Amino acid sequence: MKNPGKIAIWAVIGIAVLVIGFMAFSPAEGTVENVDARRLADLVASGVRVIDVRTEGEYAAGHIAGAELVPIDRFAQAAATWDRTVPLAVYCATGQRSTTAVNHLSGQGFEKVYHFNAGLVAWSGTLERGATAAAPAPEPTASALPVVYEFFTDT
Amino acid sequence: MVDRLVKEYEGKIEFRLLNAGTDAEATDLMMRFGVTAVPTFVFLGSDGANEGKIIGAASEQELRAKLDSLK
Numbered sequence: 001m002k003n004p005g006k007i008a009i010w011a012v013i014g015i016a017v018l019v020i021g022f023m024a025f026s027p028a029e030g031t032v033e034n035v036d037a038r039r040l041a042d043l044v045a046s047g048v049r050v051i052d053v054r055t056e057g058e059y060a061a062g063h064i065a066g067a068e069l070v071p072i073d074r075f076a077q078a079a080a081t082w083d084r085t086v087p088l089a090v091y092c093a094t095g096q097r098s099t100t101a102v103n104h105l106s107g108q109g110f111e112k113v114y115h116f117n118a119g120l121v122a123w124s125g126t127l128e129r130g131a132t133a134a135a136p137a138p139e140p141t142a143s144a145l146p147v148v149y150e151f152f153t154d155t
Numbered sequence: 156m157v158d159r160l161v162k163e164y165e166g167k168i169e170f171r172l173l174n175a176g177t178d179a180e181a182t183d184l185m186m187r188f189g190v191t192a193v194p195t196f197v198f199l200g201s202d203g204a205n206e207g208k209i210i211g212a213a214s215e216q217e218l219r220a221k222l223d224s225l226k
Contacts, residue, residue: 055175057185058193073176093192094211121192121210130186145169146206146225149197150157151190153175 032102034117035089040064041125043089043114050089053101054120055153058093060130064123072097076104084110091116091123156215160222168222200226 035043044050050067052059059069070078072092079101082088088110092098095117102115116123161170173181175193184190188197188208196213198206198221206225209217 054191055181055193057175057182058191060182061185061189062191071176119192127191130182144201145167146201147169147171147199148222148225149184149188149199150170150172150194151175151181151185151197152172152194154177 031111032106032113032115035114036118037116037123037125040089040091040114040116040123048087048089048114050091051101053090053092053097057151062120062127062129064091064120064125065128067091072100075101079105079108079110082110084108087112087114089114089116092119094119094121156218160215160218164222168225196221198222198225 040050044064044066050064051070052063052067053070053072053075054063055071056069059067063069088105090098090101090105090113092101095115096119098115098117098119102113105113120127157170157172161172164170173184175181175185175190188195188205190197190208190210192210194212196209196218198208200206207221209221
């Protein structure tokens with residue numbers, strides 16, 4: 001080997017060029033900031049776009065005023081049309097589905113994403129409801145048994 | 156776990172399992188019961204009275220206690 005020192009220097013330079021090149025040409029990952037209920041309330045008051053990724057039923061039963069409904073199963077398709085420079089706040093019921101959503105946004109290069117990671121169960125503010133007039137009474141059971149409803153989701 | 160309880164309480168309690176994302180009647184019922192998070196269990200007595208709900212993943216012990224208290 002002629003000059004091990006020079007080889008080492010060129011190797012370091014080569015690696016540095018590769019790293020810089022990768023950083024320059026790979027899609028930029030956005031910034032995700034976890035926020036609590038108080039901070040989210042401030043963001044809502046300041047007019048930040050708020051996205052609710054729960055189901056239609058959950059949303060209709062109560063949502064943060066002004067939040068847009070984008071269920072998680074339709075989220076990626078909807079987000080593909082959004083301006084990546086506009087800050088977004090995202091929430092679900094407990095933070096599970098919204099984590100999927102904010103990871104997607106971050107990977108797609110959205111510049112600023114606020115994640116209400118505790119979810120709506122930690123929200124102490126008022127909730128807006130959907131149209132309530134049409135909510136029917138549940139049908140009584142023919143045998144007059146007690147009834148248990150379980151509301152669940154696959155996502 | 157719920158499937159097991161459905162079988163065990165057959166003839167004593169009626170279970171109505173609704174997918175909040177796909178079942179058409181889920182939205183109206185969730186509004187009626189104020190269900191803002193899934194999973195949630197809502198309990199009604201045989202007279203139709205609302206006997207409360209459990210929000211979030213319930214343990215079998217917790218569910219059994221509630222089921223056994225229903226009349």
